[in-house]
Amino acid sequence: MTQDSTTAAFRFGYGLPLPANAPSEPASMLAVLRGADTMATKYPGPQLADLTETLLRADTMLRTSRRATGEAAKTARQDYRQAIARLEGVTLLAAKTTIARALDAPDGFRERLVQFWADHFTTVARSRRDSPLPATLVEEAIRPYVTDRFADMLKAVIQHPAMLGYLDQSASFGPNSRIGQRRTKGLNENLARELLELHTVGSGYGQDDVTQMAELLTGLTVGKKGPTFDPRRAEPGPETVLGKIYDGDKLETVLKALEDLAEHPATAAHVARKLAVHFVADQPNEGLVQALTDAWRNSGGDLLAVAESLLTQPASWSRLQEKARQPFDFTIAALRALGLDGADVMRMADDAFRQMILHPLAAMGQPWQRPPGPDGWPEAAEVWITPEAMAARITWAMDMPSRLVNPLPDPAALMTTALGTHLGERLAWAVPRSETIREAVGLVLASPEFNRR
Amino acid sequence: MDRRLFLKSLTGTACSLAAHPMMTTVTLAASDGSAPLGDHRLVVVILRGAMDGLDLVRPTGDPLFARYRPTLSTTQGPDLTGYFSLNPTLEGLMPLWQAGQLGFVQATSTPYRDQRSHFDGQDILEAGTGLDLPDGTVRDGWLNRMLQAVPGLRAQTAFAIGTSSAPLLQGPAPVSNWQPDLRLDLSAQSRLLLDHIYHDDTLFREAATEALSLTENIDLSRTNGRTSPPTGGPLADTDRLTDFAADRLGQDTRIAAFSLSGWDTHRNQQGGITPPLRRLERVVLRLADRLGPQIWDKTLLLAMTEFGRTVAENGSKGTDHGTGGAMLMAGGALRGGRIMGQWPGLDEAALYQRRDLMPTSDVRAWAAHAMRGMYGFDRALLESNIFPGLTMGDDPGLLA
Structure with missing residues (x-):
C-alpha cells in the first residue's frame, strides 16, 4: 500500500496544496483527529442558545404585526425584518465559517467527517427564520461527536430542535396523550420513518415499526430551555420496535431505543457502506465495507475506531479517482489551489461571497444546505457531472479566479500544486x-483530474 | 508548436469526438429533418415527494371523505363527475377538462408496497420495474428504454430538463439534458482545449461535449411565434422550464421529462400543497399556450408520483406516506374529461392495510398504453423490455 499525500489530500481532505507539516499518512492524521478541534476554536460556529432571543423576537413581532394596525403594525414589521436579517446574517457567517475551517484545517479530515455526518443527518431550513438552524445542529450535535460514539451523535441529533422541526416531530402527538385527546392532534411519522430508513438500520423494518417508533418519539419536543420530554404529548403505553419492547413514557425510554438502533448490526453495515461510498468509491471495494462494518461492530460504534479503519485499509489508498468532487468540495479545493485561506473568506463582503461562492454552488447543482430531501446529497459521479453542472463548473473555473486573486497564479506551477501526482498528460499538454x-x-480547475477525487 | 499546426492537431481531436454518438447527433440535428417518432410529443412530469391524489381529485361525493379529513376538505373546488371534485387551486384547468384535454387516474400506483420510502418509491417509478428484479440490475429509466427501441434517434429527440436529474430518461439511448438559462462564454481556443482535456474521461467528455454544443446551438429567444412573456415572481423558474420544453418540443424534440417537487405534505397540507399545485397548473397551461394548438393537439403530458398518501389526515393537519395515488394527464392528444381507473372506495375494509387508498391499477400500464397509442409500440415489447413484468390489460383508449 502506498499512502501518498496527493491521495490523502484528495480523498480525505479538501485538496492540494496541503499546509506545511500537514499530516498525510494514517498515523499522523489519526493523531490530529484525536487531538483538539483547533478549527472550532479558531472560527467559532453558531450556537442555538445565542439565537433563542432573536427567534423569539421574530415570532412575537410577526404575531404583533398581524394583529396590530397602523403605526404599531409598521414598527412590528420593521422589528420582524430586522430579526430575520440578523438570523440570515448568522446563516451566511456560518457558511463562511465552514469554508474557512476547511481551508485552514491541518489535513481537512475532521472537516470532511463533519461534512459526511452533517449530510447523513440532513436538515433543511423550512423558512428564512429557520435558516441558521441546520448549521447549529452541525455545530452542536455533529461536530463534537465525530470521534465519539455514534449512539451519542444520534441521540444529540434526534433531540435537536433543527431535526425535530425539519422532520415534523414537533407536530406529532400521541393520539391518546393528554394533549392529543384535548386538541384532537395526533401522530406524524416523518421522523420515525427517516430515523429507521436513513439514520440507522436502513432496511429490515415494517410499517408497524415506523408507527410504533413514531408513538415512542411523541414525547420529544422543544421546551423553553431546549429539548425536553413532555409526557403530556407522549402516547401512553409500551411500544415495540424491531422486536424490542419499550415501556415507560419518559425520555430515558426514547434514548434507550436510540441506543438500540445505534447498536443494531444493520446500522453498522448501512453506515459503513455509506462511509466507503462517500470517501472512496461509488462502487466500493466489498473488503473495505466489511472492514468498516467490523470496526464499527467491534467497537460498539466508536467513530474514531471506524475512522482509523477507513484510513488504514489498503483499498482506501487506491490511486484511482473514481468519484466526482461535489460542488462544495470543488469550490474549497479551487480556493485552496488559488492560495486563499480562511481569513480571506471571513473577510469577503457578503455580496461577493454570495456571487462568487453561494450562487455558483447552486448552479453546479448543490445549493448551500438545501439538499433535495432528508437523504442528503447523492454520491454518484454521474449525478454531479451533467452537461448543465459542467457548464457551471467551467464557467466558475474560467471567470472566478481572476476576481478572487490578483495576480493569478502561474498556470504551469498551479498544475502541480493543485494536482500533485494526479496531473495527466492531456492537461499538461493543453495548459501552456x-x-x-x-x-x-480555468483549464486546470475545469480538468477531470481536478474535478474527481 | 506552430500555431497553425497545433490547430490542425486539435481539429483531429474534434473529429474523433464527433464520432461519439452524442456529438454526432447534436451536429446533425440541423440538417436531418426526419423524426423517427413521428409527430406525437410525450411530456413526463415526475411529482417528487408523493402527491396526495385524494387532495388533487377529491372524492367529495362520499361523506366518509370529510370524516377522514376534517381540516383538509373544508374548501370546495369545481365539480368533475358529481362524485369527484377538483382541488380549488386547480380551477384554472377547468377549461381543459371541459374541452376533454384533461383527465385523471385515481387509485393507481407502482408495484412498490409497504416500505413507503420516497427514495425507493421514486427509483421504482423511474426504473419502471416490478419488485421481482434484484436490486441494481436495472439502471436505466423506462423512457430511455423506450428510446432504445427506436432506431435512428438523435440526442435532441429527448430532453431531460432541469437541475434535478431525471433518472427516468437515463440510459444508453441518446438523450439531452439541459437546464434552461445556462450560458457558457468561451473562446474558440478554450473550447478546443477543453475538448482535448476531457477526451479520455468518458463521463466528463460526454457532459462537457454536450454542454459545449448546447451553448453554441440553443437560442432561447425563439418562441415558436407564441408571445406569452416571461414572468417574475414565484413561478418564474417554472415558466423558464416550461418555455424551454415548449421551445424544444416545437422543433425536433419528441420526449421531454422533468420533475416538480414539494409534494411531501406531512403538516398543514392545505397551505403546503398549494404552491406545487400552482406550479403544476402553470406547467400545463403555459405548455398548451406556448406550443400552440397544432402541436398541443399532438401532445400528451403525464404527471405521476411515487405513491399516494394516507386516506386519513394525520395529527398535524397533513398526511403521511401511503400507497394508491393519482395521475394527471393533459394534452390535445388526450381523450380526457374523465376520471380513469377503478375506484376502490373509502370504507375502512376497502383500504390498503386499513390506511391507504387501495391501488387498483399499475401506473406503468397507463404510460404503456400512452406510448402504444402515440408511437405504436408492440405490447410484448412494452411488457417485457420497457416495463419488465407489466400486464397492460385492456386498452383504456387514452388518445383522442
Whole structure:
C-alpha cells in the first residue's frame, strides 16, 4: 500500500496544496483527529442558545404585526425584518465559517467527517427564520461527536430542535396523550420513518415499526430551555420496535431505543457502506465495507475506531479517482489551489461571497444546505457531472479566479500544486497552449483530474 | 508548436469526438429533418415527494371523505363527475377538462408496497420495474428504454430538463439534458482545449461535449411565434422550464421529462400543497399556450408520483406516506374529461392495510398504453423490455 499525500489530500481532505507539516499518512492524521478541534476554536460556529432571543423576537413581532394596525403594525414589521436579517446574517457567517475551517484545517479530515455526518443527518431550513438552524445542529450535535460514539451523535441529533422541526416531530402527538385527546392532534411519522430508513438500520423494518417508533418519539419536543420530554404529548403505553419492547413514557425510554438502533448490526453495515461510498468509491471495494462494518461492530460504534479503519485499509489508498468532487468540495479545493485561506473568506463582503461562492454552488447543482430531501446529497459521479453542472463548473473555473486573486497564479506551477501526482498528460499538454493565463487557470480547475477525487 | 499546426492537431481531436454518438447527433440535428417518432410529443412530469391524489381529485361525493379529513376538505373546488371534485387551486384547468384535454387516474400506483420510502418509491417509478428484479440490475429509466427501441434517434429527440436529474430518461439511448438559462462564454481556443482535456474521461467528455454544443446551438429567444412573456415572481423558474420544453418540443424534440417537487405534505397540507399545485397548473397551461394548438393537439403530458398518501389526515393537519395515488394527464392528444381507473372506495375494509387508498391499477400500464397509442409500440415489447413484468390489460383508449 502506498499512502501518498496527493491521495490523502484528495480523498480525505479538501485538496492540494496541503499546509506545511500537514499530516498525510494514517498515523499522523489519526493523531490530529484525536487531538483538539483547533478549527472550532479558531472560527467559532453558531450556537442555538445565542439565537433563542432573536427567534423569539421574530415570532412575537410577526404575531404583533398581524394583529396590530397602523403605526404599531409598521414598527412590528420593521422589528420582524430586522430579526430575520440578523438570523440570515448568522446563516451566511456560518457558511463562511465552514469554508474557512476547511481551508485552514491541518489535513481537512475532521472537516470532511463533519461534512459526511452533517449530510447523513440532513436538515433543511423550512423558512428564512429557520435558516441558521441546520448549521447549529452541525455545530452542536455533529461536530463534537465525530470521534465519539455514534449512539451519542444520534441521540444529540434526534433531540435537536433543527431535526425535530425539519422532520415534523414537533407536530406529532400521541393520539391518546393528554394533549392529543384535548386538541384532537395526533401522530406524524416523518421522523420515525427517516430515523429507521436513513439514520440507522436502513432496511429490515415494517410499517408497524415506523408507527410504533413514531408513538415512542411523541414525547420529544422543544421546551423553553431546549429539548425536553413532555409526557403530556407522549402516547401512553409500551411500544415495540424491531422486536424490542419499550415501556415507560419518559425520555430515558426514547434514548434507550436510540441506543438500540445505534447498536443494531444493520446500522453498522448501512453506515459503513455509506462511509466507503462517500470517501472512496461509488462502487466500493466489498473488503473495505466489511472492514468498516467490523470496526464499527467491534467497537460498539466508536467513530474514531471506524475512522482509523477507513484510513488504514489498503483499498482506501487506491490511486484511482473514481468519484466526482461535489460542488462544495470543488469550490474549497479551487480556493485552496488559488492560495486563499480562511481569513480571506471571513473577510469577503457578503455580496461577493454570495456571487462568487453561494450562487455558483447552486448552479453546479448543490445549493448551500438545501439538499433535495432528508437523504442528503447523492454520491454518484454521474449525478454531479451533467452537461448543465459542467457548464457551471467551467464557467466558475474560467471567470472566478481572476476576481478572487490578483495576480493569478502561474498556470504551469498551479498544475502541480493543485494536482500533485494526479496531473495527466492531456492537461499538461493543453495548459501552456491557452491563449491567456485566465483560461489556462480555468483549464486546470475545469480538468477531470481536478474535478474527481 | 506552430500555431497553425497545433490547430490542425486539435481539429483531429474534434473529429474523433464527433464520432461519439452524442456529438454526432447534436451536429446533425440541423440538417436531418426526419423524426423517427413521428409527430406525437410525450411530456413526463415526475411529482417528487408523493402527491396526495385524494387532495388533487377529491372524492367529495362520499361523506366518509370529510370524516377522514376534517381540516383538509373544508374548501370546495369545481365539480368533475358529481362524485369527484377538483382541488380549488386547480380551477384554472377547468377549461381543459371541459374541452376533454384533461383527465385523471385515481387509485393507481407502482408495484412498490409497504416500505413507503420516497427514495425507493421514486427509483421504482423511474426504473419502471416490478419488485421481482434484484436490486441494481436495472439502471436505466423506462423512457430511455423506450428510446432504445427506436432506431435512428438523435440526442435532441429527448430532453431531460432541469437541475434535478431525471433518472427516468437515463440510459444508453441518446438523450439531452439541459437546464434552461445556462450560458457558457468561451473562446474558440478554450473550447478546443477543453475538448482535448476531457477526451479520455468518458463521463466528463460526454457532459462537457454536450454542454459545449448546447451553448453554441440553443437560442432561447425563439418562441415558436407564441408571445406569452416571461414572468417574475414565484413561478418564474417554472415558466423558464416550461418555455424551454415548449421551445424544444416545437422543433425536433419528441420526449421531454422533468420533475416538480414539494409534494411531501406531512403538516398543514392545505397551505403546503398549494404552491406545487400552482406550479403544476402553470406547467400545463403555459405548455398548451406556448406550443400552440397544432402541436398541443399532438401532445400528451403525464404527471405521476411515487405513491399516494394516507386516506386519513394525520395529527398535524397533513398526511403521511401511503400507497394508491393519482395521475394527471393533459394534452390535445388526450381523450380526457374523465376520471380513469377503478375506484376502490373509502370504507375502512376497502383500504390498503386499513390506511391507504387501495391501488387498483399499475401506473406503468397507463404510460404503456400512452406510448402504444402515440408511437405504436408492440405490447410484448412494452411488457417485457420497457416495463419488465407489466400486464397492460385492456386498452383504456387514452388518445383522442
